[in-house]
Amino acid sequence: MASYNPPIDDIAFLLNEVLDFDGQVQTLPGYEEVNAELAVSVLEEAGKFCAGELEPLNRPADEEGCKLENGVVSTPKGIADAYKAFVAAGWGGLSGSPEFDGQGLPRVTQILLDEMLSSANLSFGLFPGLTRGAVEAIEHHASEELKAKYLPKMISGEWTGAMALTESSAGTDLGLLSTRAEPVGDGSYKIKGTKIFISSGDQDFGGNIIHLVLARLPDAPKGVKGISLFLSPKFLVNEDGSLGERNGMSVGSLEHKMGIHGQPTCVMNYDGAIGWLVGEPGRGLNAMFTMMNAERLFVGIQGLGIAEAANQKAANYARERLQGRSLDGSRGPVPIIEHPDVRKMLLTGRAFIEPARALAIWTAMQMDIATRHPDAEARKRADGFVALLTPVVKAAFTDFGFETAVISQQVFGGHGYIREWGMEQFVRDARITQIYEGTNGVQAMDLVGRKLPLENGDLANRFFDLIKQDLQAASLVPAAEKITAATAAALDRLERSTRSILTGQSDPTAAGAAATDYLRLFALTAFGWMWAKMAAKATDADTPLKVRKLAVAGFFADRMLPQTLGLEAMIANGGASIIALNPDLF
Missing domain, CATH: 2.40.110.20 (Butyryl-CoA Dehydrogenase, subunit A; domain 2)
Incomplete structure (x- = not known):
């Protein structure tokens, strides 16, 4: 079966046609020489390293594990050499500050490298990911002496x-x-x-x-x-x-x-x-949260990376595995990808992965704007969007990522439950992403308790207005009408739920009861926004990639956005039934 295939074509489509990398990022001071073509070529080479050097180590490293003997930690065979090769190739310093000998490439390239690292070998990706988070905390808060001493290496x-x-x-x-x-x-x-x-x-x-x-x-x-x-x-x-x-x-x-x-x-x-x-x-948390916020975005990307790798393997398996007869009974055995339930599982994963990658890129662009844009108001606006989306990316990407790992395992049937195919490892590895760097319940409480009330709710409203503007533009493209209308309806539900939460802030039970449902509602709406943007650019359907975009956008509108109906209803029902039962009776 084919190994992990880095999604370079999808990345190129997003950077060139959907999210305007050249117009948004290349125009920023210090990035004048970094266009989408260069970014894609860098990521193509990174993908080769991930697929060729790291993915083959993933399952053997999982089976061998790390060891502690006489106070000395040893990592699984091949990991130390792979890390040294990673550093020698320059991947460790990809987005690092040139002041401390980094390459200074945009955050977008870093996040997409992190995705490929997570797809190929999640355990390995933590080494550079945690190092980069520590670098950010030191760079923002440490003395000049400490920076000079530690940051270059x-x-x-x-x-x-x-x-x-x-x-x-x-x-x-x-x-x-x-x-x-x-x-x-x-x-x-x-x-x-x-x-x-x-x-x-x-x-x-x-x-x-x-x-x-x-x-x-x-x-x-x-x-x-x-x-x-x-x-x-x-x-x-x-x-x-x-x-x-x-x-x-x-x-x-x-x-x-x-x-x-x-x-x-x-x-x-x-x-x-x-x-x-x-x-x-006494301000340690202030400094540490610089690292933690960077790590929360990184962990969200881990969920996306696992989902991409698991979905790829499941799709390849479904095309090859022969079981059952065709729907009309005339042929058999047929590849299981012909069975509607298998197709639904594969499409569910794909319908999350593609808009999540787009939303990750958009968020990374806002991070670059927040640090480099010459206009202070533009920096403030972008920084607000990053703050709002950080808990959403961390929690939603890892929730949907874990769900994608599980349904991808399900495609394999009994073969998914044994080690040979590697699917059970995806499920086990993905599970931690919902827990570390602040559990997803904590992220949801951060969203409803801290981020929504910012600027008396104006931050969230600015984000919703931005979505409306893009939906209005996409609605003029016939091929995007369906996903645009479905997303607009979901956005109406999200805005109603937002007003309900903001007006009920004095009731902590209601906010706590609504938090995880609200975050999922928020994420699904944001995914719909990205699907509308992608569908509007795939209208000519002149490549297999664009044909897939339009088809999966339709699936997302039909089969995933309807979840927002139930989520709005659950939020409206409040928290009374959650706290009604005496703790002693659980």
């Missing part, structure tokens, strides 16, 4: 990064954490405590591992206002930049997990590890 990928937040008694509620940081007297601190669930906490690639650790200073108040952020490397760094002695940290154990077995998820003990303050004392 982190951006290149020679050194990796990890973030150490969670403790056994402090997960989502970080105000409960107990790790301490004692001042040494020379500007450094000794960190003491234990963290759990630390992805990429250690590895055997060589180089250094830069931990960003949340801890409390001796005089810190209780709660989140008493948390500070510290940079603590596995090896202390000498004045000439070479690695010095081992810092006071160790791996207590490796977590035994459902999936991502090729990724070392560590229990980290900080036994007087030397660290340096990042940002201001």
